[in-house]
Amino acid sequence: MALFALGLQAQDLKIHVDDKGRVGFADSKGNVVIDCKYESAFPFSNGVAIVCKSGKYGMINTSGTVVLPIKYSSISKWNDLYLIKDGKKMGLANTTGSIVLKADYSMISKSNCYGKAIIALGGKATANDKKTYMAGAKYGIIDKNGKILVTPQYKGLYEFAFDGQGDAYLHEGKRLIFSYHFTTDTLLTDCEYLGICKNGFNIFESGVIDGYGKEIVKEGLYSYVMLPKSGMVRYYIAKKKETVCGFHNIASGKPIQVAVFNSALGSINYWTHGDFIGDIAPVNGTSWSFIDKSGNKLRSGYTSLKHSELTGLWAAKNSSGKWEIFDDSNNNVQALSGYDEIEFPAQKGDKPLFTVKKAGKYGVLSRNGDTVIPFDYDMILGNSYDVIAVKKDGKWGAFTADNKELFPTEYMDFVRPTERNCQHIWVRQADSLYYHLNLTNGKISPSGFKAVGNFKDGIAFVIPEGFDVQKSILNRAQLYLPNTPYNQIYGTTAATNNSNTKKRGKLINTIAQQIKTVDPFKSVNFGLLMNTDDVLLINKPVSAFYVDAAKKEIKNLGNRALTDMEAKDVLLKITRENRVYGLNEMLDEDEWNY
Numbered sequence: 001m002a003l004f005a006l007g008l009q010a011q012d013l014k015i016h017v018d019d020k021g022r023v024g025f026a027d028s029k030g031n032v033v034i035d036c037k038y039e040s041a042f043p044f045s046n047g048v049a050i051v052c053k054s055g056k057y058g059m060i061n062t063s064g065t066v067v068l069p070i071k072y073s074s075i076s077k078w079n080d081l082y083l084i085k086d087g088k089k090m091g092l093a094n095t096t097g098s099i100v101l102k103a104d105y106s107m108i109s110k111s112n113c114y115g116k117a118i119i120a121l122g123g124k125a126t127a128n129d130k131k132t133y134m135a136g137a138k139y140g141i142i143d144k145n146g147k148i149l150v151t152p153q154y155k156g157l158y159e160f161a162f163d164g165q166g167d168a169y170l171h172e173g174k175r176l177i178f179s180y181h182f183t184t185d186t187l188l189t190d191c192e193y194l195g196i197c198k199n200g201f202n203i204f205e206s207g208v209i210d211g212y213g214k215e216i217v218k219e220g221l222y223s224y225v226m227l228p229k230s231g232m233v234r235y236y237i238a239k240k241k242e243t244v245c246g247f248h249n250i251a252s253g254k255p256i257q258v259a260v261f262n263s264a265l266g267s268i269n270y271w272t273h274g275d276f277i278g279d280i281a282p283v284n285g286t287s288w289s290f291i292d293k294s295g296n297k298l299r300s301g302y303t304s305l306k307h308s309e310l311t312g313l314w315a316a317k318n319s320s321g322k323w324e325i326f327d328d329s330n331n332n333v334q335a336l337s338g339y340d341e342i343e344f345p346a347q348k349g350d351k352p353l354f355t356v357k358k359a360g361k362y363g364v365l366s367r368n369g370d371t372v373i374p375f376d377y378d379m380i381l382g383n384s385y386d387v388i389a390v391k392k393d394g395k396w397g398a399f400t401a402d403n404k405e406l407f408p409t410e411y412m413d414f415v416r417p418t419e420r421n422c423q424h425i426w427v428r429q430a431d432s433l434y435y436h437l438n439l440t441n442g443k444i445s446p447s448g449f450k451a452v453g454n455f456k457d458g459i460a461f462v463i464p465e466g467f468d469v470q471k472s473i474l475n476r477a478q479l480y481l482p483n484t485p486y487n488q489i490y491g492t493t494a495a496t497n498n499s500n501t502k503k504r505g506k507l508i509n510t511i512a513q514q515i516k517t518v519d520p521f522k523s524v525n526f527g528l529l530m531n532t533d534d535v536l537l538i539n540k541p542v543s544a545f546y547v548d549a550a551k552k553e554i555k556n557l558g559n560r561a562l563t564d565m566e567a568k569d570v571l572l573k574i575t576r577e578n579r580v581y582g583l584n585e586m587l588d589e590d591e592w593n594y
Contacts, residue, residue, distance in 0.1 A: 013044050013062060025049070025064075034064040046095045050075045050082075059097055067097030079111055079144045088125075092146040100146035106134050107183055108142070114190040115144035118181055121152045125183075133180040136200070141191055141211070149191070150213040156197030157181075158206060160227035161188040169243075171271035172307065173234065174227040176203040193228050208233060217248050221255070223265070229275040232293060236272075238265040245272045247281065249293060256295040258283045277309065278328025288316060290330070298330055308344035311352055311367075315342050335369030343382030349420065351401040353383045364388060372403055385420045398425075407437060415454055424455045424532050433465060436534060445534045451525070453547075455532055458559070461547050463527035469541045474571055477578035478543035479524050484578060529554065540567045549574040 016026035016036060024036035025044075042050040048059045048067060058070030059082070068075070074085045081092045084103055091103035101108075107120035123137025140152030150157070162177040164170030176195040179185065195206035198219060207219035208228065217225060222235035231251055237244035243265045246257040258273055274282040280290045280298060282305055289300035299316065302324075306315040313333060315323045325336040336342065341357035352367045363375035364383075373380065379391035386401035390409060397409030406425070407414075413428035426434045433448025453461035469475055526541040529550060537560070542550050553570040554562065562570065572579075 013049075015041055015043060023051075034060065045077070046080070048095050048097075059093070067095075068093055072103075078108070079115075081146055083108060101142065101148075105152070106137055107181070109181075109183070110186045111144045112187045112189075114187070116149075116187050116189075116191045117142050117144070118157070118185075118187055119148075119152050120181065128180060128182075131180075131182040131184060133182050137181075139181060140213075141187075141194070149211060150194065150209065154196045154198075155200030156195070156203075156206065158195040158197070158203055159187060159189045159191065160193055160195070164226070168270055169236075169265065169268040169272045170226070171274065172309075173229070173275045175224065176206055178203050195225065216250055222248070226275060230278060230293075232276040232281070234273065234275050234281075236265060240264060243268060243272070245283075247273075247276065247293075256293075258291060258295065259285055271305075274305075274307065277307070278312070280314075280328065280330050282307075282314075290314075290316075299326075306342070306344065310346075310348060310350065311344055313344065315344070333367070335367065336365065343380075346382050346384040347420075350383050350386055353388065353401055355380045355382045355388070362390075372401075373399060381416070385417045385422065387417050387422070389414065389416065396427075406439060415452060418454045419456070422454075424460075426452045426454070426460075436460070436530075436532075438532070447534065451527070453544075457551065457555075458532050459537065459551050459554070460530050460532075461527050461542070461544065462530050463525060467527065467541075469526045473579055474568075474575060475526070475541055475543075477575035478526070478541075478546050478571075480578055481545050482549060482574065482577060531559070535561050537561050538567045538570065539564065540571060542571070546571075546574055 012028045013025040013033065014028070016024050016032055018024070018036040022036040023038045023041045024032055025034040025041070026032045038051040038053050039055070040052040044062065048061055050057055051060055051070065053070050056070050057072045057075045058066055059068035059075065061067050068084070072084045072086055076083045078092060081094055081100055084091050084093050086103040088106060089103045090105050090108050091099060092101040092108065093099050105119050105121060106123050107118070109117045109119070111117040119140050119142055120134045120137035123134030125132050126135040136155065138152045139154050139157040140148060141150035142148050158176045158179060160174040160176055162175040164173040164175055191211045193211065193216065194209050195203055196209055196219060197203065197206040203224070205220045205223060206225060207215065207221070208217040208225055209215055216228065217233055223238040224236045225248070226234040228250060231249070233248040233250065235246055235248055235255070241262065241264060243261045243263060244257060245259040245261070246255050248255050261268060261272065270284065272284050276293065279292060283289050283291055287300060288302035288305050290298045292298055301319055302316040303319065304317040312328050313325055314327070315325050317323050321340065322338050323342045325333040325342065327333060336354055336356070339356040339358050343355040345352060345354070353372055354365050354367070355362060356365055358375065361375040362377045362380035363371055364373035364380060366372055373388065373390065377390045377392050381389040383401060387398055387406065388401065389396060389398045392409045395409045396411050396414050398406040398414070400406055407427065411427040412430060412432070415426040415434065417425065423439045425437045425439060427437045427444070428434050429448065431448060433450065434452045435448050436445035448465070449462040450465045450467070451463040525544045528536050529538045529542060529547070530536050537554050538550060539562070550570060553574065557566065
């Protein structure tokens with residue numbers, strides 16, 4: 001009850017400025033209850049307010065008592081705490097004014113969705129790509145309460161945030177990713193495990209610690225390491241003409257070498273070995289095999305593998321061309337084994353339904369082997385967002401995971417949904433154009449498009465047949481991602497700091513002339529934006545790079561069809577960082593405004 005009353009009292013106090021410009025607080029009736037003696041102040045929050053006096057900041061409570069000395073260069077909210085800065089050093093304080101983290105640090109990032117933040121000791125503020133990082137600093141990790149989890153002692157402190165699907169030899173899992181730790185960055189992971197490196201320049205030969213700073217793998221043992229799984233760390237030792245693959249057993253601290261490839265790591269374009277998921281891990285060689293944590297071979301002789309972390313199942317193709325299915329503990333799943341093909345559910349939350357092929361026909365089974373969709377189809381794609389696409393006699397249709405028909409097998413092609421409970425599908429008719437199919441009423445739009453993107457937030461990106469995009473300044477600006485550095489758009493020469501204004505003006509005029517004569521638009525898609533009522537919301541070309549930005553502006557304008565002027569204003573606004581004009585070129589008034 002006392003805390004509730006305090007909250008009400010704090011809410012009632014409003015900032016009050018006297019006739020001399022000094023700031024204090026008054027109650028709901030206008031009575032000054034905290035003297036006007038501050039240069040500035042922030043509203044009360046959680047029973048405290050930030051105040052400024054003589055250029056220094058502190059905090060007071062609702063009684064006007066200073067709970068945090070007015071001596072800091074700035075104070076700002078940080079989760080349920082306050083980030084305090086004393087010159088170039090920063091720390092954390094709570095609402096009672098107690099210091100949670102002394103102002104000894106050169107950097108404290110925002111906490112991420114897992115409640116983790118990175119902190120830095122020392123270092124020199126250094127610019128890179130218009131951002132700032134603390135060169136030479138030592139980094140550590142704190143939680144959202146300001147508790148130090150990893151002592152700041154590492155010049156290189158990296159997250160397992162690189163998706164292994166990006167490299168053929170990794171195939172899956174998470175690898176360390178290099179980061180400068182810019183002062184505006186937030187951490188990407190839960191920091192259960194982290195990579196450490198003394199030099200702070202790369203991830204090569206990094207060691208591994210857990211989320212509390214305990215050493216798991218010493219630095220220098222392996223060239224590259226993957227996120228620990230089931231007590232094992234997948235590693236690679238990269239040599240000039242050879243790559244050694246293995247696992248580091250966390251419990252014993254010993255490595256298990258499992259494969260050697262006579263190629264440099266960068267030349268390997270196939271999966272070498274996989275993480276331990278449960279009790280087994282795959283190893284490539286003359287054929288695929290599976291080992292236990294002691295390196296003993298449990299299965300072998302496979303030509304291909306598939307793995308589904310969502311279902312906890314492996315599929316391995318044997319020498320007879322049939323797929324054997326087993327779980328992460330090496331238990332066989334006979335109900336799904338022995339088929340010519342198998343596809344696992346693709347998305348988190350999908351029902352455990354499996355597309356299989358036998359005797360040239362496709363069907364869908366439950367995990368127990370019960371038939372959900374009969375073996376009547378020439379092709380069935382794997383379950384994705386609980387939509388199962390089927391093909392028969394050259395035409396596509398789809399079912400739900402409950403075996404209810406979404407749309408009949410009447411279409412030449414369709415665009416697979418990219419979200420669950422999708423009610424709007426694109427289907428391709430015999431004229432090779434895509435049409436919007438509204439699944440709620442079964443109606444198909446009257447207009448077809450050459451290419452389309454799925455509806456997202458009620459808006460789709462569509463490209464009409466024969467769509468013409470003028471080579472204008474406005475459209476050229478959309479050929480590059482928002483806020484692309486000037487020199488990347490208009491060339492390194494144009495970006496140099498040339499004090500000769502006439503030469504620079506001549507150069508920009510030349511660029512503007514080239515824009516009118518050169519066609520740089522072939523590699524970037526331009527289209528229009530359409531809603532689920534088949535209404536075009538913006539009638540001017542929007543590049544794929546600017547769809548999200550344009551959608552945001554359309555939302556701000558009421559999610560309605562824009563006038564010509566509104567559409568141009570939107571495009572001018574979202575491309576203003578990427579546009580350049582010749583010095584002698586005439587600008588319309590609306591372009592000048594942006």
